[in-house]
Amino acid sequence: MNEYRICNKHPELRDQRYPGRFCLYCGEEILRVELRDGQLALGEPSGARVIRYVAALYEGRQYAIRDASWTEDGTLILILEGRTGRFRVRTPALLQGFQEPSEVLSELEYMLG
Amino acid sequence: MRCSRCGLNFQDLALRVDTRALVIDEKGIRLYCPWCREVNTLDLRSLNMLYRGERFYRWGISRASSQKGEYLVEFGSLVLVFPEDRVETLTLDQMCYRTIPIFQNQDGSLSYPRLPVRKEFVEFVDLRRTPLPEVIIERRLYRIELALQGLERTERVERPLLAFGGDRPVLEGFHLVLWPNVSYNQWRQYFVRFGYTSDQAGPYRIRVYARSRRPGEDSQPDWMSLKKLPSGAQVAALGIRPDWLAVEFESPAVREIVGGGLWQVEPPTVDQYPDIPVTLAVDFGTSNTYMAYCKVREGDPVPLQIRDCSRYLIWGSWVPTCLRYPEPWLPTQGFAPNGATLPSEIVTVEPLQRWEGRPLDNWQPVEDYGIVGAGVQVQYREEEHTVAGFKWQETLQPPAFRASYATLQAKYLSLLLLVGLANLAREERLGRGLEVQFAYPLAFDEDMRSTLESTLQKVSSFLRNAVGLPVRCTLRMDETRAASYSVGELGPQYSAYLFVDIGGGSTDIALMVRTERREVCVIVDSIRYAGSALVTALSRGQCLREGVSEAEFRRLIREAEGLTTLQRIGNVFDQRREPAIVHKDQYFYRYLIEYLARILAAHIISEEWKDFRSQQEIDIIQRDGYYVALYPLGNGWEFGSLLHPYYVSQRFALELQQRTETILREVLGDQRSNFPAVRVVAATLQSIHPKAAVAHGILKASDIRRIESLGSPLRTILGWTVQVGRIRRVPWHRETDGYTVPQEEAPIQPGLSLDCPPDEPPRFPSDLAGPYDIDRNLNQTRQILNRECLRGREWFVRTPMQIFMEHLFKSHLERVV
Numbered sequence: 001m002n003e004y005r006i007c008n009k010h011p012e013l014r015d016q017r018y019p020g021r022f023c024l025y026c027g028e029e030i031l032r033v034e035l036r037d038g039q040l041a042l043g044e045p046s047g048a049r050v051i052r053y054v055a056a057l058y059e060g061r062q063y064a065i066r067d068a069s070w071t072e073d074g075t076l077i078l079i080l081e082g083r084t085g086r087f088r089v090r091t092p093a094l095l096q097g098f099q100e101p102s103e104v105l106s107e108l109e110y111m112l113g
Numbered sequence: 114m115r116c117s118r119c120g121l122n123f124q125d126l127a128l129r130v131d132t133r134a135l136v137i138d139e140k141g142i143r144l145y146c147p148w149c150r151e152v153n154t155l156d157l158r159s160l161n162m163l164y165r166g167e168r169f170y171r172w173g174i175s176r177a178s179s180q181k182g183e184y185l186v187e188f189g190s191l192v193l194v195f196p197e198d199r200v201e202t203l204t205l206d207q208m209c210y211r212t213i214p215i216f217q218n219q220d221g222s223l224s225y226p227r228l229p230v231r232k233e234f235v236e237f238v239d240l241r242r243t244p245l246p247e248v249i250i251e252r253r254l255y256r257i258e259l260a261l262q263g264l265e266r267t268e269r270v271e272r273p274l275l276a277f278g279g280d281r282p283v284l285e286g287f288h289l290v291l292w293p294n295v296s297y298n299q300w301r302q303y304f305v306r307f308g309y310t311s312d313q314a315g316p317y318r319i320r321v322y323a324r325s326r327r328p329g330e331d332s333q334p335d336w337m338s339l340k341k342l343p344s345g346a347q348v349a350a351l352g353i354r355p356d357w358l359a360v361e362f363e364s365p366a367v368r369e370i371v372g373g374g375l376w377q378v379e380p381p382t383v384d385q386y387p388d389i390p391v392t393l394a395v396d397f398g399t400s401n402t403y404m405a406y407c408k409v410r411e412g413d414p415v416p417l418q419i420r421d422c423s424r425y426l427i428w429g430s431w432v433p434t435c436l437r438y439p440e441p442w443l444p445t446q447g448f449a450p451n452g453a454t455l456p457s458e459i460v461t462v463e464p465l466q467r468w469e470g471r472p473l474d475n476w477q478p479v480e481d482y483g484i485v486g487a488g489v490q491v492q493y494r495e496e497e498h499t500v501a502g503f504k505w506q507e508t509l510q511p512p513a514f515r516a517s518y519a520t521l522q523a524k525y526l527s528l529l530l531l532v533g534l535a536n537l538a539r540e541e542r543l544g545r546g547l548e549v550q551f552a553y554p555l556a557f558d559e560d561m562r563s564t565l566e567s568t569l570q571k572v573s574s575f576l577r578n579a580v581g582l583p584v585r586c587t588l589r590m591d592e593t594r595a596a597s598y599s600v601g602e603l604g605p606q607y608s609a610y611l612f613v614d615i616g617g618g619s620t621d622i623a624l625m626v627r628t629e630r631r632e633v634c635v636i637v638d639s640i641r642y643a644g645s646a647l648v649t650a651l652s653r654g655q656c657l658r659e660g661v662s663e664a665e666f667r668r669l670i671r672e673a674e675g676l677t678t679l680q681r682i683g684n685v686f687d688q689r690r691e692p693a694i695v696h697k698d699q700y701f702y703r704y705l706i707e708y709l710a711r712i713l714a715a716h717i718i719s720e721e722w723k724d725f726r727s728q729q730e731i732d733i734i735q736r737d738g739y740y741v742a743l744y745p746l747g748n749g750w751e752f753g754s755l756l757h758p759y760y761v762s763q764r765f766a767l768e769l770q771q772r773t774e775t776i777l778r779e780v781l782g783d784q785r786s787n788f789p790a791v792r793v794v795a796a797t798l799q800s801i802h803p804k805a806a807v808a809h810g811i812l813k814a815s816d817i818r819r820i821e822s823l824g825s826p827l828r829t830i831l832g833w834t835v836q837v838g839r840i841r842r843v844p845w846h847r848e849t850d851g852y853t854v855p856q857e858e859a860p861i862q863p864g865l866s867l868d869c870p871p872d873e874p875p876r877f878p879s880d881l882a883g884p885y886d887i888d889r890n891l892n893q894t895r896q897i898l899n900r901e902c903l904r905g906r907e908w909f910v911r912t913p914m915q916i917f918m919e920h921l922f923k924s925h926l927e928r929v930v
Contacts, residue, residue, distance in 0.1 A: 018128075018147070019126065019127070019128075019147060020146075020147020020148050021147060021148060021150075022145055022146065022147055022148070022149075022150040023145060023147075024126075024128065024130065024144055024145055024147055025130075025134050025135060025144075025145065026145065027145035027150050027152070029150075073118050073119045073149050074118070074119040074121075074146065074148040074149025074150070074151075075119065090119065090120065091116070091119040091120065091121040091146070091148040091149060092120060092121050092122055092125065094148055095121055095122075095125055095126070095147070095148065096125070099125075099126075099127055
């Protein structure tokens with residue numbers, strides 16, 4: 001069982017491997033996803049510490065991520081090096097990527113248009 | 114449980130969460146989504162747990178363990194940690210009521226609870242596996258095999274019946290009612306009533322609850338207590354169908370619940386409304402409102418007979434029909450004609466005085482106000498609880514509520530149509546494709562029409578929420594035109610129809626010329642001179658027995674189905690005042706005759722009767738006479754029965770004909786023989802009641818002959834010669850449609866004063882008090898003429914004769930003795 005540190009107000013979960021951006025208890029933003037060296041890095045908002053790196057995997061092949069942005073409902077939109085178009089990562093897949101030991105985002109959906 | 118916004122499954126979160134740091138209420142635990150921040154509520158019932166009064170109750174064997182004072186519940190990968198000292202395992206004694214009430218139905222059967230379980234714990238029960246209970250009266254025992262969620266075995270529960278001191282352990286005279294008894298899943302607005310006629314409640318205080326959502330709230334089903342009314346009955350308006358009703362008996366001595374049970378309301382069985390294209394037509398009258406419907410493009414209009422749509426879960430008594438308190442349930446019966454009429458009145462539970470100056474928007478039907486249907490005896494002080502006349506702002510009673518007349522219209526029409534739609538559902542005529550169409554009196558000005566239109570939008574919105582159908586209420590046409598559509602074919606000798614619809618607040622008049630090829634409305638007129646004027650005159654003129662208020666008089670007229678019946682019963686009219694009653698009645702109709710005779714005479718004098726006709730037709734009319742069929746529409750004709758059993762045909766039509774002839778002779782003199790004789794014959798309405806004409810006409814409008822009009826919706830004559838400024842006189846027979854200046858006339862310049870000279874023909878009948886008899890020198894009325902007739906336009910918007918009828922003759926009826 002993992003224990004995570006969530007936010008200053010809710011210190012009862014003290015592990016650093018919390019799989020999300022917002023505190024489950026109060027909704028405060030506690031971690032941020034940034035693009036580093038072609039991978040997504042989940043880390044402290046200050047940027048001081050990265051907790052976990054996640055790579056993008058599409059059709060069995062790993063790609064460097066060129067750009068990442070969020071939609072309002074928490075979906076991540078990726079642009080990959082060497083691939084045209086945009087790819088969508090829904091939150092259940094994000095959770096899987098940042099929580100599972102494999103550390104890859106594998107459920108990328110190619111977006112038409 | 115998935116996030117309602119992004120779909121993340123919380124059960125996939127490999128986390129241990131301390132519930133002490135979370136917001137928890139009876140609906141569940143609040144969790145923020147780690148990825149989209151949406152607030153989600155984890156329903157504790159999915160964990161076989163409930164949260165009540167700061168404590169957690171659990172049952173069954175959940176995926177849980179206990180360690181170091183913590184109670185751990187696994188929810189997928191998520192582990193929820195509860196403080197062990199606040200988690201309690203339920204016992205059957207905690208879950209169930211101590212004793213069970215059993216009620217006697219009127220047909221000899223018994224009504225007893227589906228479950229003996231306290232309302233807080235109904236979630237624990239697996240109803241599909243719980244068979245119906247058994248009651249053994251001899252042993253005074255209630256027995257059920259209770260299946261609980263998460264537990265395979267069932268638990269036998271035996272409870273004694275609630276004792277209340279009688280010989281048999283059953284309670285008599287109680288009712289628990291749900292309205293309406295419909296099975297559509299999308300129908301949302303329901304009402305519940307619990308009451309009794311006996312005093313068998315004995316020492317207990319009874320509380321009734323419904324599990325439902327509150328109207329307008331998008332929340333989990335919740336228990337709400339019914340509102341207690343002055344009589345002791347309890348009611349609730351529910352925004353969604355309840356699934357359970359709880360009846361609890363509390364002992365005031367020990368202040369605890371000693372018995373109770375849960376009655377189930379079965380879920381609706383029909384998922385979707387059928388595709389039925391039905392039009393509902395509403396004649397929203399000043400005193401009464403009538404509804405009829407028909408299938409689009411098919412069949413004749415059918416009166417929407419109002420019947421009882423209640424479903425009795427406990428039927429030891431009916432909902433009372435003798436009201437000692439103003440607590441109207443939904444109408445179970447409509448008034449004549451056809452049981453499709455309801456009074457245009459609102460009855461408030463609280464005295465009206467308490468609502469003065471307070472907003473009425475939050476009024477809930479049944480809880481705060483209602484409509485009293487037929488078959489109800491009223492014993493409370495009606496005038497303290499009745500709002501009437503809200504079709505018009507200036508006739509609303511009591512006057513303190515006139516500023517809220519649009520709100521009152523919306524409240525009334527919402528409830529009326531809800532009753533109507535429930536009755537349509539009962540007839541299996543409610544479905545997608547429903548349209549509700551209204552007509553409006555021609556006397557409505559633009560503002561009034563726009564107010565009613567905006568009221569109808571609110572009503573549509575209420576109905577959309579209440580019944581889950583895209584109901585659209587629209588103003589289809591004017592009432593006069595609507596009534597004209599309801600009439601059947603005439604015999605060949607008639608040259609014109611004269612429709613006179615005497616309603617409660619307005620009399621609508623239409624004169625339709627009939628030729629071989631065309632039917633053209635040449636007069637469309639509306640005056641606020643109608644049945645309620647006579648009701649008020651009789652009431653304020655001391656013609657009623659002591660103690661009979663105006664509100665009661667109106668209700669008795671509806672109940673009696675005929676004024677002669679009311680007269681015969683002898684408990685309404687003051688017999689000593691009979692001459693005054695007859696005089697007022699005669700005066701009422703004679704003023705109307707004067708109004709109509711001038712219209713008919715003008716029609717002849719202006720030679721308008723020749724328009725649209727061939728020379729051959731003109732010659733025949735000239736030879737045989739101009740036959741006018743008089744159609745008496747509306748409830749206002751009912752008063753004529755006090756004067757003669759066949760008043761319209763034997764008296765009114767004849768007097769109208771005679772008065773028209775007198776005017777023609779006076780005005781035409783030697784030329785009279787050059788014009789046709791006028792013959793007025795009262796037509797009988799075939800298979801239609803006078804009150805039904807407007808609603809049926811709306812429905813027939815699409816499938817019957819096309820009636821032409823002369824442009825503007827309103828067209829009449831001045832009725833009295835008008836002096837404009839110092840020199841100009843506009844003759845009494847000149848037409849007006851409110852907009853167009855007639856060819857023979859020049860526009861009236863602004864600033865010129867108007868007057869009605871007394872000596873102009875046609876002279877007012879000498880035995881009928883005229884304008885100059887009622888208002889000496891016309892001192893007060895002249896101001897009204899100058900204010901109302903032109904309203905800044907170049908031609909007449911209102912006519913002097915309309916002003917006389919509405920301002921002078923109507924109020925004079927009160928003084929006639």
